[in-house]
Amino acid sequence: MSDVREVPAGHDVIREGDRPENVHVMLEGFACRYKMLPDGGRQIMAWLAPGDFCDLHIAILGHMDHGISALSDTRIAFVPQAEIDRLTRDAAGALNRAFWWSTLVDEGILREWLVGMGRRSADKQLAHLFCELLFRLRSVEVAKNGSFHFPITQDELADTLGISAVHVNRTLQQLRAEGLITLENKRLTVLDEARLTAFAEFDPNYLHLNKRTRS
Amino acid sequence: MSDVREVPAGHDVIREGDRPENVHVMLEGFACRYKMLPDGGRQIMAWLAPGDFCDLHIAILGHMDHGISALSDTRIAFVPQAEIDRLTRDAAGALNRAFWWSTLVDEGILREWLVGMGRRSADKQLAHLFCELLFRLRSVEVAKNGSFHFPITQDELADTLGISAVHVNRTLQQLRAEGLITLENKRLTVLDEARLTAFAEFDPNYLHLNKRTRS
DNA sequence: CGCCGCCTTGACCACCATCAAGTGGAGTGG
DNA sequence: CCACTCCACTTGATGGTGGTCAAGGCGGCG
Numbered sequence: 100m101s102d103v104r105e106v107p108a109g110h111d112v113i114r115e116g117d118r119p120e121n122v123h124v125m126l127e128g129f130a131c132r133y134k135m136l137p138d139g140g141r142q143i144m145a146w147l148a149p150g151d152f153c154d155l156h157i158a159i160l161g162h163m164d165h166g167i168s169a170l171s172d173t174r175i176a177f178v179p180q181a182e183i184d185r186l187t188r189d190a191a192g193a194l195n196r197a198f199w200w201s202t203l204v205d206e207g208i209l210r211e212w213l214v215g216m217g218r219r220s221a222d223k224q225l226a227h228l229f230c231e232l233l234f235r236l237r238s239v240e241v242a243k244n245g246s247f248h249f250p251i252t253q254d255e256l257a258d259t260l261g262i263s264a265v266h267v268n269r270t271l272q273q274l275r276a277e278g279l280i281t282l283e284n285k286r287l288t289v290l291d292e293a294r295l296t297a298f299a300e301f302d303p304n305y306l307h308l309n310k311r312t313r314s
Numbered sequence: 315m316s317d318v319r320e321v322p323a324g325h326d327v328i329r330e331g332d333r334p335e336n337v338h339v340m341l342e343g344f345a346c347r348y349k350m351l352p353d354g355g356r357q358i359m360a361w362l363a364p365g366d367f368c369d370l371h372i373a374i375l376g377h378m379d380h381g382i383s384a385l386s387d388t389r390i391a392f393v394p395q396a397e398i399d400r401l402t403r404d405a406a407g408a409l410n411r412a413f414w415w416s417t418l419v420d421e422g423i424l425r426e427w428l429v430g431m432g433r434r435s436a437d438k439q440l441a442h443l444f445c446e447l448l449f450r451l452r453s454v455e456v457a458k459n460g461s462f463h464f465p466i467t468q469d470e471l472a473d474t475l476g477i478s479a480v481h482v483n484r485t486l487q488q489l490r491a492e493g494l495i496t497l498e499n500k501r502l503t504v505l506d507e508a509r510l511t512a513f514a515e516f517d518p519n520y521l522h523l524n525k526r527t528r529s
Numbered sequence: 530c531g532c533c534g535c536c537t538t539g540a541c542c543a544c545c546a547t548c549a550a551g552t553g554g555a556g557t558g559g
Numbered sequence: 560c561c562a563c564t565c566c567a568c569t570t571g572a573t574g575g576t577g578g579t580c581a582a583g584g585c586g587g588c589g
Binding site: 141142156195205209258 | 347349351352355356357359360371374375376379380402410411414415417418419420421422424425426427428429431432433434473475476515519520522
């Protein structure tokens with residue numbers, strides 16, 4: 100029904116404009132949605148974690164209006180689109196719901212990122228992102244004891260937050276100095292979750308996690 | 315099947331946390347998605363134009379993770395959720411598709427806004443927003459000759475772009491001085507569409523308009 | 530007439546971008 | 560085993576975009 104492929108870090112899963120005949124599901128590692136600008140700038144718009152759909156879109160929209168790229172080495176399931184069509188038609192109830200879940204939660208996350216970029220200072224924005232990640236990864240059981248594998252470079256963080264890599268570096272050091280996190284050897288540890296979430300004014304509401312696990 | 319209500323400018327259509335039993339569809343005027351921050355700051359995350367669904371979400375997600383507020387006097391259709399359920403169950407094909415369209419295009423717009431906030435200077439971001447509006451409103455035939463009713467205050471623009479009202483003001487003046495637009499008496503006119511889109515590096519691709527009108 | 534919301538303008542300054550140089554570890558080839 | 564390279568991270572200096580504070584103009588409306 101679907102095959103699984105390895106996509107190494109830095110490689111595209113799909114490119115803007117593509118009309119792929121597969122729908123992709125993350126199995127392992129991190130990927131991101133992004134757009135390029137004429138001046139060569141890149142803006143990352145979402146991180147995709149294990150379990151996430153990459154591109155349910157194209158079943159409806161026909162072509163991608165953004166690209167998806169692996170941030171770390173990944174394993175990704177390639178599901179033929181016809182399969183998706185069949186599934187949605189047959190089990191119109193439950194599966195349809197699951198697909199909706201996926202894209203609506205995506206949209207919720209996107210909205211929260213927008214708030215971050217628009218209205219949060221760099222330090223709070225970064226802290227907020229770490230909180231979000233902690234909650235998301237815990238819900239799929241890849242984070243334990245507030246610690247998880249984090250292979251994202253500072254450049255990629257910069258493209259995610261819409262700030263410069265230099266400033267990411269300084270902001271990270273600040274969070275470390277505050278005793279909120281550590282980040283070394285591609286491993287992120289949240290040292291004081293209570294203080295971190297308070298600092299970031301983080302409210303996991305928008306992730307709709309309680310329901311997601313139920314569904 | 316549904317009733318139509320007037321929601322005056324500045325009033326909420328739904329609030330964050332609500333579990334409304336209606337789904338809302340814009341008929342006239344502008345509304346916006348927004349979130350409030352602890353410090354009282356507001357971030358607008360989308361503008362809703364005539365024809366847009368406000369909150370298909372709640373049929374699935376159960377509660378709103380953001381609020382919706384009227385930016386101008388509006389007319390809005392209130393459709394009982396049961397109606398939506400029935401429609402999606404019966405006409406599983408076409409209607410389902412239409413709903414997907416709506417939310418996926420929403421998501422595309424959100425992504426583009428994120429790019430704007432992250433990587434575009436205030437003037438290009440504003441120009442880009444005006445281009446987007448022109449295209450969206452033209453497709454529902456409320457813009458004629460590059461001109462349309464625009465009742466949004468500079469404060470609301472500021473909350474949309476994630477910048478300050480003062481800076482919106484200065485940026486508007488700059489666009490006027492360049493001969494790109496006029497904005498007076500709540501009417502926005504694009505004087506030189508070619509130059510405006512070029513300046514904003516605007517590509518309507520993400521709006522998926524061609525397909526939308528076909529569907 | 531007087532208030533109120535919205536727009537406008539000026540002065541000052543902070544956050545963050547940009548440029549530039551340097552450190553350090555991992556991998557590669559001689 | 561030691562250069563050598565490459566990449567990610569780090570640090571410093573400088574400046575610009577845009578924030579904040581404050582005051583004033585201007586039109587609409589009660």
